[in-house]
Amino acid sequence: MSSEANHELSHVEAVKRASRLLRGTIAEGLADPLTGAIAEDDTALTKFHGTYQQDDRDQRADRARRKLEPAYAFMVRARITGGVLTPAQWLDLDALARQYGSGAIRVTTRQTFQLHGVLKGELKAAIRRINDMMLTTLATCGDVNRNVMCTPLAEVSGVHAAACRVAQDISDHLLPRTRAYHEIWLDGERVDPAAESEPLYGPTYLPRKFKIALAIPPWNDVDVFAHDVGLIAIERDGELAGFNVLAGGGMGASHGDPATYPRLGTVIGFCAADQAVAVCEAIMLVQRDYGDRRERKHARLKYTIEDRGVDWFVREVESRLGFTLGPAAPYEFLHNGDRFGWQRDADGRWHLTLLIPGGRIVDRPGRPLLTGLGELARMHSGEFRFTPNQNLIVAGVAEAERERVEAVARKLGLDAGETLLPFQRDAMACVALPTCGLAMAEAERYLPEFNERLAGLLRRHGLADEPINVRITGCPNGCARPYLAEIALIGKAPGRYNLMLGGSRLGNRLNTLALENQSETRILDHLDDLLGRFARERESAAESFGDWCVRTAAGDER
Ligand code: SRM
Ligand code: SF4
Numbered sequence: 046m047s048s049e050a051n052h053e054l055s056h057v058e059a060v061k062r063a064s065r066l067l068r069g070t071i072a073e074g075l076a077d078p079l080t081g082a083i084a085e086d087d088t089a090l091t092k093f094h095g096t097y098q099q100d101d102r103d104q105r106a107d108r109a110r111r112k113l114e115p116a117y118a119f120m121v122r123a124r125i126t127g128g129v130l131t132p133a134q135w136l137d138l139d140a141l142a143r144q145y146g147s148g149a150i151r152v153t154t155r156q157t158f159q160l161h162g163v164l165k166g167e168l169k170a171a172i173r174r175i176n177d178m179m180l181t182t183l184a185t186c187g188d189v190n191r192n193v194m195c196t197p198l199a200e201v202s203g204v205h206a207a208a209c210r211v212a213q214d215i216s217d218h219l220l221p222r223t224r225a226y227h228e229i230w231l232d233g234e235r236v237d238p239a240a241e242s243e244p245l246y247g248p249t250y251l252p253r254k255f256k257i258a259l260a261i262p263p264w265n266d267v268d269v270f271a272h273d274v275g276l277i278a279i280e281r282d283g284e285l286a287g288f289n290v291l292a293g294g295g296m297g298a299s300h301g302d303p304a305t306y307p308r309l310g311t312v313i314g315f316c317a318a319d320q321a322v323a324v325c326e327a328i329m330l331v332q333r334d335y336g337d338r339r340e341r342k343h344a345r346l347k348y349t350i351e352d353r354g355v356d357w358f359v360r361e362v363e364s365r366l367g368f369t370l371g372p373a374a375p376y377e378f379l380h381n382g383d384r385f386g387w388q389r390d391a392d393g394r395w396h397l398t399l400l401i402p403g404g405r406i407v408d409r410p411g412r413p414l415l416t417g418l419g420e421l422a423r424m425h426s427g428e429f430r431f432t433p434n435q436n437l438i439v440a441g442v443a444e445a446e447r448e449r450v451e452a453v454a455r456k457l458g459l460d461a462g463e464t465l466l467p468f469q470r471d472a473m474a475c476v477a478l479p480t481c482g483l484a485m486a487e488a489e490r491y492l493p494e495f496n497e498r499l500a501g502l503l504r505r506h507g508l509a510d511e512p513i514n515v516r517i518t519g520c521p522n523g524c525a526r527p528y529l530a531e532i533a534l535i536g537k538a539p540g541r542y543n544l545m546l547g548g549s550r551l552g553n554r555l556n557t558l559a560l561e562n563q564s565e566t567r568i569l570d571h572l573d574d575l576l577g578r579f580a581r582e583r584e585s586a587a588e589s590f591g592d593w594c595v596r597t598a599a600g601d602e603r
Pocket of ligand 2 (some may be wrong): 485523
C-alpha cells in the first residue's frame, strides 16, 4: 500500500498496526496507580481483550465540578458460544460479580454476560477469574469475530446439538492467535511479537467488528438477519443438512448521516454443515481485504456489499472457497422472541425460560435475582443458557426436579413473565446510561416506565394480549436490534427519541422512521392514535401491529 493511501487510514488502523498484535502499552497502563484510566490508544486495544474503559456518567458533571477525574471503571464481556454455562460456572460468576463488579450480571443481546464497574486495579484479577471458569474475554469486542450466537433451546435436539457444535467450531476457528492476551492477563510467557503472526487476521485485524449468528427454524430468536453472517439451519430427515447463508446484516447507524443505515443480511446460498466454518472464514477474509479502513462508520461488511454488489461479493467468496454455494433451501420462521415457561426436548428433559428484566441480574429490595439464581445453581444439575434476548434458561431439568426448580423460581419472583403482558416479556432495551459512553438517552432504566405507559394504552384499546415487539436503545448504534422491532425508540437526546414503526415479529423486516426527536408525551399520543386505529381497522386478529403499519403506511405518517 502506498504511503499516501496509508495516510487516509483511520487512527484506529494506525493503533492496531503499531500495537504488536494487541499489546500496545496496556500492561504498563494497568500498573500506573496515578489514574483509574489507561492511555487513550490502549482503550482501542483493550476492546479486543474484552474490556472497555467507561466512566459513570451519573457522576460525570459532579466530578468535573469538583475537579476530579471521571469515575473510571471497566466493563468486561465474556465469550460464551451459544450462551451455555454450568451451575458451577454460574456460582463462580455470581462471586465474581460481587467481588469485582457492581454486584450485577448483565445478560447481553449476544447471549453472554457483562460485568460493569470493574476498577483498573482489579481488572487483571477479574479477567483471570473468568479464564479460571474455562471462559475467555478474548475477542468479545474489537475488530474481530465476536461471540457466535446460536438458538439456545433444544426441542429438536439432534439438529440443535449439531448446530451448536458448528457454532463452537466457527468461534474457535476465528479466534485471534496473539499471545498478548495470555501475557497481559494471565502472566503467560512473553513471546517476541515479531516471531508471532495472526494467520487469519494479519497485523491490523478486521476493518470493524464482525458478527455471526446461527438460527434454528422455526425460531429466529437470534435475529439472524442482523449479523454480518447469518446461518439458518436446514434440517433433513431429522439431521442437520446444512445452512442457508446470509451476509451483510447490521444495525448500526448515525443520526443525520444517510450514508449509514441498518441492513438485513442477504441470502447468498446454501452450504453443507461441514462447509460452514470455511464459508464464515471466506466471508470474513473478503471483508478483511475489501472493508473500508478509512472511515469506521462505513467499515462494516454491509457497506462493502452495498458498494460492490452482491454478485461481486458472492464471486469473491466462492473463489476463495473453491466451490460454489448451493441454492438456498426453504425454511419458515415463526417468531424472533424467546419462548418463556417450560419446554420439553426430544430426550424428555425440561427447559425453563425465565424473564430477566432489562437483562440485569442484581439483588433489588423484594427481588433478589442474583441471590435467587445462586440458590437455583446450587440445586441444579443441568445448564444455564443465556438467550439472545437478554433472558435466561434453566436448561436440562429432569422431570423429577421440575417442581423443585419452579418452586424456587417462584419464591424468588423469578417467574416466566406470566404476570406481564406479552409485549412486556419480549421488550428489550440496551444498557445505555450510566455506563455506555455513546448513550444519548436512557434505555434499560427507562424501559419499565415506558412499558407501563404502553401497557395502559394497549389495555384501553383491547390489545393487552397483542405480542407487539418493542425495543429501546439509547442511541442509533442498535445494540438491542431496534430496527427490527414493531415499535422502537431510538435515543436522540435526554428524554427524546425517534419513533420507528413497522418491523415484523419474524425479525425479517426493517422498521421506518415515524417521529423524529420527540418527547415521550408526543410519542405516546401518536401510539395511542395508531393503536386505536389498529384495533378498529386491522384485517383480522392475525394481522400484527407491524404488518398493519406497513400495509396502511401508518408508520410513515409524521
Ligand atoms: Fe453494542 C457499541 C453494548 C450488542 C451495535 N455496544 C457498544 C458499547 C460497547 C459502547 C461503546 O462502544 O462504547 C456498548 C457498551 C454499553 C455498556 O455500558 O455495557 C454496547 N452492544 C452492547 C450490549 C451489551 C447491549 C445490551 O444491552 O445487551 C450488547 C453486547 C453484545 C455482546 O455480548 O457482544 C450489544 N451492539 C450490539 C448489537 C446486537 C447484536 O450484536 O446482535 C448491535 C447491532 C448489530 C450490529 O453490530 O450491527 C450493536 N454496539 C453497536 C455499535 C454500532 C456498530 C455499527 O456497525 O455501527 C456500537 C458502536 C461502535 O461500534 O462504534 C456498539
Ligand atoms: Fe450504548 Fe447506543 Fe449501544 Fe445503547 S445502542 S448500549 S446507547 S451504544
